[in-house]
Amino acid sequence: MTARPRVVVTGMGMVSAAGWTLDETWEAIAQGREGLRALSLFESQRCGKLPVGEVTGDPARRSGLASGSRSDHFAVWAARQAYADAGLDPGCFAADRGAVVLGALTGGMVFTEEFLTRLHLDQLADRVDGKDLADRACCNSADRIAELFGLGGFRTTVSNACASGGAALGLGCDLIEAGEADVVMAGGVDSLNRVVLNGFNSLMLVSPDGCRPFDAERKGMSVGEGAGVLILESEDHARGRGARVSAWLAGRGNTCDAHHVSAPQPEGKGLREAMRLALEGAGLLPGAVDYINAHGTGTADNDPVEARAICSLFGDRPPAVSSTKRFFGHTLAAAGAIEAIITVLALEHQAIPPNLGLRTMDPKVSLSLVTEYRVAKLDVAMSTSLGFGGNNSAVLFCRPGTWQATP
Amino acid sequence: MKPVACTADIVAAGAVRPGPTPVTRPAPAAVAQGDWAAYRLETATEQALAIPGRIKRMGRGQELAIGAVQRALDGCTAQGIEPPVRGASTAVSVGTAWAEEGDEITFLENLIKFGEKAAKPAFFVNSVKNALASQLALTFGFQGENQTFAHDALSFESALWQGAHLLRAGRARHAVVCGVEALVAFQEIHGHLLGWYGTDSSPLAPLVGTKRAAGQGTLPGEGAAAFVLAAPGTVASPLARLSFVRARGPLRREPSLAAGQELAFIDRALDDAGTRLADAGLVLLGANGDPGLDAIYAEVARGLTARAPGVAVGVYRHRTGDFATASALGFESAVRAVAHRTLPGEVRILTGAAGAIERVVLYHLSSAGYHSVMIVSA
Amino acid sequence: MATLEQQIKERLVESLGLKIAPEAIGDNTPLFGEGLGLDSVDLLEIAAMLTAHFGVEITSADSGRYKEIFASIHSLADFVRERQAANA
Numbered sequence: 063m064t065a066r067p068r069v070v071v072t073g074m075g076m077v078s079a080a081g082w083t084l085d086e087t088w089e090a091i092a093q094g095r096e097g098l099r100a101l102s103l104f105e106s107q108r109c110g111k112l113p114v115g116e117v118t119g120d121p122a123r124r125s126g127l128a129s130g131s132r133s134d135h136f137a138v139w140a141a142r143q144a145y146a147d148a149g150l151d152p153g154c155f156a157a158d159r160g161a162v163v164l165g166a167l168t169g170g171m172v173f174t175e176e177f178l179t180r181l182h183l184d185q186l187a188d189r190v191d192g193k194d195l196a197d198r199a200c201c202n203s204a205d206r207i208a209e210l211f212g213l214g215g216f217r218t219t220v221s222n223a224c225a226s227g228g229a230a231l232g233l234g235c236d237l238i239e240a241g242e243a244d245v246v247m248a249g250g251v252d253s254l255n256r257v258v259l260n261g262f263n264s265l266m267l268v269s270p271d272g273c274r275p276f277d278a279e280r281k282g283m284s285v286g287e288g289a290g291v292l293i294l295e296s297e298d299h300a301r302g303r304g305a306r307v308s309a310w311l312a313g314r315g316n317t318c319d320a321h322h323v324s325a326p327q328p329e330g331k332g333l334r335e336a337m338r339l340a341l342e343g344a345g346l347l348p349g350a351v352d353y354i355n356a357h358g359t360g361t362a363d364n365d366p367v368e369a370r371a372i373c374s375l376f377g378d379r380p381p382a383v384s385s386t387k388r389f390f391g392h393t394l395a396a397a398g399a400i401e402a403i404i405t406v407l408a409l410e411h412q413a414i415p416p417n418l419g420l421r422t423m424d425p426k427v428s429l430s431l432v433t434e435y436r437v438a439k440l441d442v443a444m445s446t447s448l449g450f451g452g453n454n455s456a457v458l459f460c461r462p463g464t465w466q467a468t469p
Numbered sequence: 470m471k472p473v474a475c476t477a478d479i480v481a482a483g484a485v486r487p488g489p490t491p492v493t494r495p496a497p498a499a500v501a502q503g504d505w506a507a508y509r510l511e512t513a514t515e516q517a518l519a520i521p522g523r524i525k526r527m528g529r530g531q532e533l534a535i536g537a538v539q540r541a542l543d544g545c546t547a548q549g550i551e552p553p554v555r556g557a558s559t560a561v562s563v564g565t566a567w568a569e570e571g572d573e574i575t576f577l578e579n580l581i582k583f584g585e586k587a588a589k590p591a592f593f594v595n596s597v598k599n600a601l602a603s604q605l606a607l608t609f610g611f612q613g614e615n616q617t618f619a620h621d622a623l624s625f626e627s628a629l630w631q632g633a634h635l636l637r638a639g640r641a642r643h644a645v646v647c648g649v650e651a652l653v654a655f656q657e658i659h660g661h662l663l664g665w666y667g668t669d670s671s672p673l674a675p676l677v678g679t680k681r682a683a684g685q686g687t688l689p690g691e692g693a694a695a696f697v698l699a700a701p702g703t704v705a706s707p708l709a710r711l712s713f714v715r716a717r718g719p720l721r722r723e724p725s726l727a728a729g730q731e732l733a734f735i736d737r738a739l740d741d742a743g744t745r746l747a748d749a750g751l752v753l754l755g756a757n758g759d760p761g762l763d764a765i766y767a768e769v770a771r772g773l774t775a776r777a778p779g780v781a782v783g784v785y786r787h788r789t790g791d792f793a794t795a796s797a798l799g800f801e802s803a804v805r806a807v808a809h810r811t812l813p814g815e816v817r818i819l820t821g822a823a824g825a826i827e828r829v830v831l832y833h834l835s836s837a838g839y840h841s842v843m844i845v846s847a
Numbered sequence: 848m849a850t851l852e853q854q855i856k857e858r859l860v861e862s863l864g865l866k867i868a869p870e871a872i873g874d875n876t877p878l879f880g881e882g883l884g885l886d887s888v889d890l891l892e893i894a895a896m897l898t899a900h901f902g903v904e905i906t907s908a909d910s911g912r913y914k915e916i917f918a919s920i921h922s923l924a925d926f927v928r929e930r931q932a933a934n935a
Binding site for chain 2: 166174175178179196198200204209212215217218220221223229233239240257262265316319322324332449450453
């Protein structure tokens with residue numbers, strides 16, 4: 063294996079139904095405080111009573127952006143937090159060595175919804191205005207972040223459905239390993255809107271009583287929203303500027319099932335391979351992993367597939383597992399990033415976040431599920447995501463100072 | 470740390486191009502009067518994209534991507550090269566600004582007109598932007614890394630960078646990289662309302678010919694191009710080589726564009742690529758005939774020919790129309806130019822004479838301020 | 848006046864965008880698996896079509912009977928007739 067720069071996390075920021083800061087979020091996790099509530103962001107006859115992971119508060123006031131979509135506000139807020147958390151300032155990197163990679167799916171979809179609603183229902187052609195559509199592209203959020211922090215280097219938006227956040231982190235690693243960037247703001251964002259809520263609901267994937275990951279009586283997912291941004295640097299660059307290292311991003315894997323447009327490969331082979339690649343990249347054996355933050359959406363299909371993948375790889379020495387989706391719902395393109403942050407926080411706090419919503423574990427699932435906040439010695443933890451189209455993502459983190467690759 | 474050079478072997482290429490001249494259709498009555506023009510796929514092309522024996526519908530973007538990839542795979546066969554195999558050793562990277570937006574709009578319009586009870590789930594599933602990349606994986610059995618990049622005029626360039634990188638990192642044996650955009654009515658509405666497109670339906674004439682009046686903008690288009698890449702040096706005689714790709718975005722919204730800073734960007738790119746402009750047989754510009762943007766391109770072109778008097782300068786969007794991932798079609802023209810050492814018919818030379826082309830430097834600038842340099846070599 | 852079976856065929860082809868003439872679908876042709884080759888997402892699409900155009904709703908309470916209801920055009924028509932009678 064060729065020597066590559068080690069990638070480290072030096073800062074994080076997020077917003078979700080669990081809170082606006084890392085501290086608020088971890089406090090909710092430690093208290094076991096669910097974040098799902100009835101939808102209030104917009105009216106919906108069919109979806110109005112579904113529990114969702116809706117962010118409370120006014121994103122526009124928090125972001126400081128003069129205009130933009132809800133997604134833009136979330137993304138900028140999370141980016142600000144991460145930048146401050148990392149102790150960054152413009153002197154830390156040359157503009158063209160600063161990069162941004164964001165996972166996004168819906169962007170400013172709500173502007174399209176409003177525009178088409180006016181067009182079809184009001185038929186008021188003289189009131190339609192191009193400016194109403196200006197902020198609808200999902201790449202806007204990454205652009206706003208780049209402008210705000212002077213990131214003149216590599217820039218892109220990854221859109222791999224629910225595995226976008228994990229893929230964005232992987233690409234962030236690629237950029238550092240290729241020497242293309244010194245600092246990467248990598249993460250994901252998404253916000254609630256009629257299309258995603260009705261979309262998942264029309265697929266009969268949404269639970270009327272909130273997601274219950276791995277539960278025998280689970281009835282589906284809960285749609286959520288939010289943003290997560292991580293600051294990635296090479297270890298040398300971080301040490302060179304005296305940055306605090308939160309965790310080492312030691313390995314990652316991205317695969318594609320090529321099985322079905324929306325259902326995962328039943329044996330979880332694709333996810334298994336993604337996890338295996340993450341371990342291989344880190345030079346670690348499965349037994350080294352202490353905790354897995356699972357995708358665990360609570361749908362009929364996802365949970366057993368993920369369980370099978372984990373069991374087939376980790377065999378008789380399974381790590382502790384929990385899905386944290388009852389704290390904030392399935393945040394779509396943000397999920398991979400938000401849950402990576404939760405995974406790093408677990409390493410920092412030396413505690414496992416609980417798998418809320420579980421009453422009886424599905425007998426077809428055989429995992430070491432953690433259902434209450436548990437203090438534990440954690441050195442290595444993994445975050446997994448699965449998405450429509452068969453995309454699988456696994457990201458492996460190590461507590462700084464503990465990473466020793468097996469020879 | 471200096472970046473690792475971004476290189477890859479281009480094993481094969483394929484493209485699905487729109488008709489060479491704009492076609493008009495009535496504008497949506499609720500939005501505008503008269504006709505709107507665009508570079509659209511010809512009927513024969515559309516029919517050729519239908520997958521034989523397949524009953525279930527596929528989105529237009531998916532058909533375009535599959536069509537381009539199939540042509541690239543056919544190119545492997547024609548060259549007597551082993552095509553990328555099914556399985557985990559073939560990765561897929563797609564650049565598309567809007568993916569299967571037509572299906573997303575159908576889903577939304579259905580919600581609005583018929584209510585939430587009648588939401589169309591198949592159209593929602595196709596709305597996720599990676600529907601094109603995952604359909605490529607399903608159709609061709611490519612189970613390697615699967616990525617979709619949706620960042621306006623950086624989309625194809627991101628896919629190209631990432632595909633080349635993962636090959637050099639040894640994570641796949643082949644990378645199928647595709648740039649694709651399907652024109653849908655809503656895109657036309659968006660562009661017309663935002664002032665990108667005008668009502669002049671004559672063919673685009675970037676930098677020369679019948680100039681469009683100020684404020685007339687450009688015209689939209691659609692198409693796809695796909696490339697089979699391998700790590701540098703792994704293929705005995707590739708079609709061409711990707712020598713360099715760099716794509717960047719502006720640091721302000723609605724930035725003021727200036728030829729001076731664009732030339733500095735190009736100079737720096739060539740320097741980092743270790744390429745002299747004089748060694749380029751052709752500079753291919755992404756100019757789209759919009760008068761404002763043309764002015765910048767024209768000054769950049771003058772600057773480039775001043776640096777290397779012999780170099781030929783050409784354009785291609787007079788045949789493709791303007792869309793975020795049209796650079797993939799320009800890239801395909803560049804690959805064919807280098808592979809056959811001769812100018813493809815869809816490239817129009819503005820200055821200089823293109824002899825035997827061994828290297829093409831592609832330069833793109835969009836009105837939003839995204840810009841890129843790509844270099845294709847023999 | 849088109850039979851219910853004919854109407855369902857037309858709406859099915861239209862809503863799924865199938866590249867086949869409605870008449871080419873037999874009343875008893877299996878819709879899933881070996882017949883038309885539709886999948887679970889298409890099943891939900893058909894359910895949405897029945898709601899939009901025939902005023903009948905399929906809920907999760909019916910999930911035990913999905914295979915039966917969606918087996919063929921004929922079984923869909925029977926289901927619609929049954930529901931429309933119950934609604935009346």
